[in-house]
Amino acid sequence: MRLQDKVAIITGAASGIGLAAALRFAEEGAKVVLADYDANAGGEQEKALKELGYDVKFIQVDVANRDSVDSLVTQTIKHFGEIHILVNNAGITKDAMLTKMTIEDFSRVLDVNLTGVFHCTQAVVPHLIEQGYGKIINTSSVSGVYGNFGQTNYAASKAAVIGMTKTWAKELGRKGINVNVVSPGFTATAMVAKMPEKIIEQMKAGVALRRLGEPQDIANAYLFLASDESSYVHGSVLQVDGGIMM
Numbered sequence: 100m101r102l103q104d105k106v107a108i109i110t111g112a113a114s115g116i117g118l119a120a121a122l123r124f125a126e127e128g129a130k131v132v133l134a135d136y137d138a139n140a141g142g143e144q145e146k147a148l149k150e151l152g153y154d155v156k157f158i159q160v161d162v163a164n165r166d167s168v169d170s171l172v173t174q175t176i177k178h179f180g181e182i183h184i185l186v187n188n189a190g191i192t193k194d195a196m197l198t199k200m201t202i203e204d205f206s207r208v209l210d211v212n213l214t215g216v217f218h219c220t221q222a223v224v225p226h227l228i229e230q231g232y233g234k235i236i237n238t239s240s241v242s243g244v245y246g247n248f249g250q251t252n253y254a255a256s257k258a259a260v261i262g263m264t265k266t267w268a269k270e271l272g273r274k275g276i277n278v279n280v281v282s283p284g285f286t287a288t289a290m291v292a293k294m295p296e297k298i299i300e301q302m303k304a305g306v307a308l309r310r311l312g313e314p315q316d317i318a319n320a321y322l323f324l325a326s327d328e329s330s331y332v333h334g335s336v337l338q339v340d341g342g343i344m345m
């Protein structure tokens with residue numbers, strides 16, 4: 100039980116990687132808040148995990164909205180009494196080539212993927228500082244490290260998350276808080292499923308392991324960074340991408 104009695108907030112936990120992480124964390128003894136915009140999927144996943152005997156709670160949140168994030172933190176404290184782990188996993192894409200990208204789509208991706216991470220972390224961190232312990236895990240992407248066709252907004256947001264992670268590692272290390280970022284490769288979730296099959300095949304061809312990641316592959320990296328096995332890992336970018344060949 101690597102997370103026995105730890106309380107974790109996982110954003111974007113109603114599907115994909117976040118859902119796999121919620122299950123993985125619960126299996127290791129954590130009490131998990133499934134924080135997601137999608138109330139239908141979130142409610143269903145809460146029910147399914149409770150039926151397996153896990154201590155989880157769904158709380159609806161729009162990470163891009165500060166009032167909504169403050170309410171998430173208040174409700175978490177009210178329900179579980181404390182917070183030890185924050186996984187900033189929620190993210191969206193709105194792809195278009197530079198010449199066709201609208202400012203609305205540019206801004207919304209930044210609002211969710213970048214400002215959302217800022218809101219959640221700023222709202223949770225006072226509780227972590229007070230207890231002198233905490234784990235913050237952010238989510239970047241291979242697109243943020245290498246860039247990617249059609250992803251001006253997404254790549255910008257994910258590169259910026261790496262910058263914030265390193266800054267927070269410097270600011271919060273002395274408070275007993277570990278801050279790291281996982282950079283997933285192309286992973287088999289709804290986010291990738293909406294891409295054309297041809298593009299997915301090209302992605303696989305560019306990966307040394309010749310396959311997409313599974314949500315569990317990324318969830319296991321989150322788990323390592325959330326556990327005390329990674330106590331001396333700090334300010335790191337953990338690439339979980341099957342060996343992207345550039």
Ligand code: NAI
Pocket residue numbers: 110111112113114115116117134135136137160161162163187188189190191211215238239240241282283284285286287288289290291
């Ligand atoms: P997904 O689309 O399966 O799940 C994302 C979840 O975030 C959904 O449940 C959605 O409702 C939620 N969400 C969206 N906007 C939200 C908001 N404003 N507030 C709260 N929740 C919101 O995506 P997936 O693939 O599981 O992605 C998880 C993270 O991993 C994202 O940050 C994504 O950018 C990142 N990532 C994914 C890769 C992939 O190939 N699937 C590759 C690299 C990074």
